[in-house]
Amino acid sequence: MSKRIVVLGGGTGGTLLANRLRRRFDEDELRIDVVDRDDVHVYQPGLLFVPFGLADPDEIVRPRRRQLRRGIDFHEAKVDSVELAAQAVHLADGSTLPYDVLVVATGARLLPDETEGLLGAGWNETAFTFYTLDGATRLRDALARFDGGRLVVDIADMPIKCPVAPIEFAFLADWFLRERGVRDRTEIVLATPLDGCFTKPIASKHLTHLLAEKNIELEVDFVAGSVDGDARTLVSYDGREIPYDLLAIVPLHGGAAFVDRSPGLGDALGFVCTDAATLQSAAAPEVFALGDATDLPSSKAGSVTHFEGEILAENIERFLDGRPLAPRFDGHANCFVETGFHKALLIDFNFETEPVPGMFPTALGPLPLLHESRLNHVGKLAFQWIYWHLLLPGRGLPLVGPEMPTAGKRIPTSVAGGAR
Amino acid sequence: MTTTLIAERPVDVDAEGFLTDPEQWNEEIAEAIARDAGIAELTPRHWQVVRFMRDRYLSTGSAPSIRALGKESGVPVKELYELFPKGPAKLAAKIGGIPKPKGCI
Numbered sequence: 294m295s296k297r298i299v300v301l302g303g304g305t306g307g308t309l310l311a312n313r314l315r316r317r318f319d320e321d322e323l324r325i326d327v328v329d330r331d332d333v334h335v336y337q338p339g340l341l342f343v344p345f346g347l348a349d350p351d352e353i354v355r356p357r358r359r360q361l362r363r364g365i366d367f368h369e370a371k372v373d374s375v376e377l378a379a380q381a382v383h384l385a386d387g388s389t390l391p392y393d394v395l396v397v398a399t400g401a402r403l404l405p406d407e408t409e410g411l412l413g414a415g416w417n418e419t420a421f422t423f424y425t426l427d428g429a430t431r432l433r434d435a436l437a438r439f440d441g442g443r444l445v446v447d448i449a450d451m452p453i454k455c456p457v458a459p460i461e462f463a464f465l466a467d468w469f470l471r472e473r474g475v476r477d478r479t480e481i482v483l484a485t486p487l488d489g490c491f492t493k494p495i496a497s498k499h500l501t502h503l504l505a506e507k508n509i510e511l512e513v514d515f516v517a518g519s520v521d522g523d524a525r526t527l528v529s530y531d532g533r534e535i536p537y538d539l540l541a542i543v544p545l546h547g548g549a550a551f552v553d554r555s556p557g558l559g560d561a562l563g564f565v566c567t568d569a570a571t572l573q574s575a576a577a578p579e580v581f582a583l584g585d586a587t588d589l590p591s592s593k594a595g596s597v598t599h600f601e602g603e604i605l606a607e608n609i610e611r612f613l614d615g616r617p618l619a620p621r622f623d624g625h626a627n628c629f630v631e632t633g634f635h636k637a638l639l640i641d642f643n644f645e646t647e648p649v650p651g652m653f654p655t656a657l658g659p660l661p662l663l664h665e666s667r668l669n670h671v672g673k674l675a676f677q678w679i680y681w682h683l684l685l686p687g688r689g690l691p692l693v694g695p696e697m698p699t700a701g702k703r704i705p706t707s708v709a710g711g712a713r
Numbered sequence: 714m715t716t717t718l719i720a721e722r723p724v725d726v727d728a729e730g731f732l733t734d735p736e737q738w739n740e741e742i743a744e745a746i747a748r749d750a751g752i753a754e755l756t757p758r759h760w761q762v763v764r765f766m767r768d769r770y771l772s773t774g775s776a777p778s779i780r781a782l783g784k785e786s787g788v789p790v791k792e793l794y795e796l797f798p799k800g801p802a803k804l805a806a807k808i809g810g811i812p813k814p815k816g817c818i
Contacts, residue, residue, distance in 0.1 A: 561784040561785045
């Protein structure tokens with residue numbers, strides 16, 4: 294008998310999962326519906342480049358439905374809620390989608406309104422976020438006019454998508470303002486709620502060293518409580534103040550709003566409570582989640598979503614066959630970290646092993662880990678093509694599987710298991 | 714990990730003074746850790762947070778983040794910082810006798 298799977302979210306995770314499942318199952322075996330509130334798929338890694346004129350806003354956007362294989366029904370609709378007991382998704386237009394399997398892939402939502410004063414005076418004039426296409430574009434115009442002063446990059450609080458992006462933004466700002474000849478009149482400050490610039494000690498040490506080299510000031514343990522837009526001051530909950538002329542802030546993140554309206558589905562922040570190894574939700578056996586929408590302690594990053602997608606497609610097939618799920622996800626993440634001046638670092642890690650130096654994806658490379666190189670920068674740029682043409686269609690990447698490779702990594706014995 | 718005396722009881726603590734075994738905790742230990750951290754007296758508001766942290770850790774195996782604490786404990790984030798200066802989640806965990814909360818990534 295034909296089954297029906299409903300995928301909420303047509304972003305990275307929803308798209309690549311739906312495409313993988315469409316290839317695995319015939320249309321008469323499995324009906325696949327993808328729901329998203331709009332038809333605008335943003336290549337989110339490209340947002341980092343927009344403020345510096347390195348990517349055009351139009352270049353990083355494509356229609357969502359065009360990324361889905363034939364035989365997948367796309368619904369452009371808002372989700373009101375999920376009724377777990379009835380196995381039904383209620384849409385805002387009053388219609389209902391019943392499901393045999395539900396996948397929540399609705400990502401993370403930005404919550405700038407939860408930081409007092411952030412959306413008040415100066416928002417989109419002196420305070421911006423590059424985490425939206427509109428914000429990144431406005432910030433580009435502000436940076437083009439910027440004539441020196443204090444540029445503050447701030448992470449309101451964790452968790453955020455792509456925890457390295459704010460560091461990359463600071464590196465690129467250093468490069469950009471140097472090129473423009475105003476770097477010597479500019480102070481750059483990176484403020485973070487973490488006790489270092491990154492969550493993992495070895496990478497944090499490397500990145501802190503690079504920040505110092507580029508004369509970027511680091512303010513740690515800084516949890517932004519409020520913004521005074523008139524005085525252009527960022528204030529932490531413990532009363533510390535950071536004045537700015539230009540603020541690039543990463544707002545608080547939460548899960549999609551419908552998760553809050555669906556009792557039992559998510560945690561206090563609206564992220565779906567998910568088993569870290571199988572990606573099955575804690576809410577119901579037929580409900581799964583992937584990507585930024587989960588509450589997993591892995592990075593909220595496209596690479597994580599990609600690795601999860603491969604495992605989740607297999608687990609959904611197992612679930613439909615009545616076989617036990619494979620507890621295969623290891624928290625694998627892989628991120629290029631742009632450092633400016635046409636160079637980048639690469640980090641590759643999972644739940645157990647923090648980013649360490651070495652080579653990727655094999656012991657012979659070609660990409661060096663935790664080491665600045667032009668090849669990594671080329672890799673980062675090439676990734677946009679790979680994203681649209683290999684990753685979203687649900688094809689594997691050559692040499693890169695879901696499980697983290699250890700060949701090529703110089704893992705100190707004290708590190709394995711020591712990562713958070 | 715070392716063993717130390719808090720409120721005249723031997724307890725196992727990590728390098729930063731967090732109890733490694735929540736079973737060794739009692740209210741006198743909580744008060745002693747609080748005094749040591751500069752909180753002269755634990756008020757009912759303090760206890761509300763400390764107990765919430767501890768219960769959540771004992772039932773789920775992980776302590777809530779500061780944001781989740783602000784949404785679920787009934788004490789808003791701003792007040793959490795007034796009650797537990799510097800890092801409320803860390804300090805409340807320490808006073809509650811549970812391991813240091815792991816940072817989200």
